[in-house]
Amino acid sequence: MFWKSVVGKLSLTILLLVSFVLCVLMFFLMQFFENYHIQEAENDMSQMSEKISSLVDSDYDTEFIEDATEMLRDPSSRVVIYYADEEQWISGTEDTDLDFINESWIINDAEAQNLTSQVASQSSQGLVVDENEVISVGSPLEDGGAVFVFKSLDMINETRDQTTKLILLSGGIAILLTTFFAVFLSSRVTAPLIKMREAAYNLTRGEFNTKVPVLTRDEIGDLAIEFNRMGSQLNYHIQALRQEKEQLSSIVSSMADGVFTLNRDGEIVVINPPAEAYLDNWNYEHKQGEHKERQLPTKLKDALNEVIAEERAVLKESVLQGRNYVMLVTPLYDESHVRGCVAVIRDMTEERRLDKLRKDFIANVSHELRTPISMLQGYSEAIVDDIAETKEDKNELAKIIYEESLRMGRLVNELLDLARMEAGQIQLHVDSVAVQAFVERIVHKFQGIAQDNEVELTLTLDMHEQIGEMDADRIEQVLTNLIDNAIRHSEKGGKVEVHALSNSDFLHVEVEDNGSGIPEEDLPFVFERFYKADKSRVKKEKQGTGLGLSIAKNIIEAHQGKIQVRSRLDIGTTFSFEIPMKHS
Structure with missing residues (x-):
């Protein structure tokens, strides 16, 4: 709305103020001009009556006086001369409004008689005859009698009306x-x-580069300059806050x-x-539908309530989807009271697993050493005690x-070799190797062992690149371990297949057997120290130390490659590794 804007309010204020002043001024002007016109008419009529009376007192003949009066009077006025001999x-x-002034009116009308009696006062007087307003002025004669000048107020009123119209027109133009x-x-x-205002609206929408043009050099111009400075400062601080927020979000x-x-x-x-993954896992474990609204974990709710009640950090543990989590919840303060909390949830599964591995490692090493030490001790005592009699x-x-x-x-x-590898101290002696001859030699080395175990050992080659860079002794150690394991875990009449593929990028080798296989629950742990599958299915003489696959994994990773296993129980197992042909 125009009248609700600053322009409307300011314009209306100025207009009302000027209109009020003009109305008061026009009122006094109209009063002044009304009195002024009447006063001017009286003065003119008085001067005329005095001139005529002086002519009459100068003893001129009557005809001359009357002719001179006709020339001196105003055409819109009427002059009446009362001579001393009571002639008029x-x-x-x-x-036409003065037609009523005639001899009959002068002789018979009381108003005319009153004028004659008061002529000595030389004052003007207003008359109303037949609704006609008339002003009269009289001057006495020296020998008796008087001169009267009559004029209708309609002429004065018409002049006043013209003046009023002019004042009103001027006032209207002034108001416009x-x-x-x-x-x-x-x-x-x-x-x-x-x-x-537009710039402030843009600021609320985040457009902090908006500038207000400085149109004047007064207080409003200074306000525009300060507004622009404020926008620049806001932009600077918002950018700084945004950068800090992005940095915190990234962290x-x-x-x-x-x-x-x-x-x-x-x-x-x-x-x-x-935290999103933890929340999804908790909702998946505790709710049936996938499209239900996600809820906050119970332990986290309890920790939040405890933090708010006690205003201190709370530590809780939980198990979710087979993984161990530790939850540290600390309060957030808003001046004097707790406004919320920050919960840091750490997955401790790997730490717990490593701790378990450490304990298992000690137990396994103790177990592996106890048997040979017991045998050494027992057989040496037999020799010392001469239990063995013959040579x-x-x-x-x-x-x-x-x-x-x-x-x-x-x-x-x-154990020492594995410790050095895991500590990153493995030393590779990289050299160029003819990969096809290298693989054929290692497989040929196991043909005798395969025949002794009545296992068929075959080799399939697909070599597109003949020369590769590797530590031949270490890769031979890996292949030896994989082929030996495959033969040892294959029954009589079984089959072990070695597939080798090379191109310009990598060397890929698979060792596949149709032996007893590895249980699914044991697959994630086959490359850990002292891993052995179900020992009830392995003959005593076929048991190893359980370190070979762990060493093989470290060797392959040292070559910037990867090793993996696939197995199905009672169907067979396939170990495969892949290393780059060019060592970097």
């Missing part, structure tokens, strides 16, 4: 001009304010731990991807002691 002379007039200039001036004054999003930020009502304010018996016991010592040495060497 009445002039002509162009004003005032309205125009008030709107123009208000628009000029408020134009920068309108620009500032939170890149954290491996899950982060929840909750308010007092348990509503999620901030959440990162690991052949002693040689047999000594042979067993020697084999167990070799077994212990092999175990210790493999």
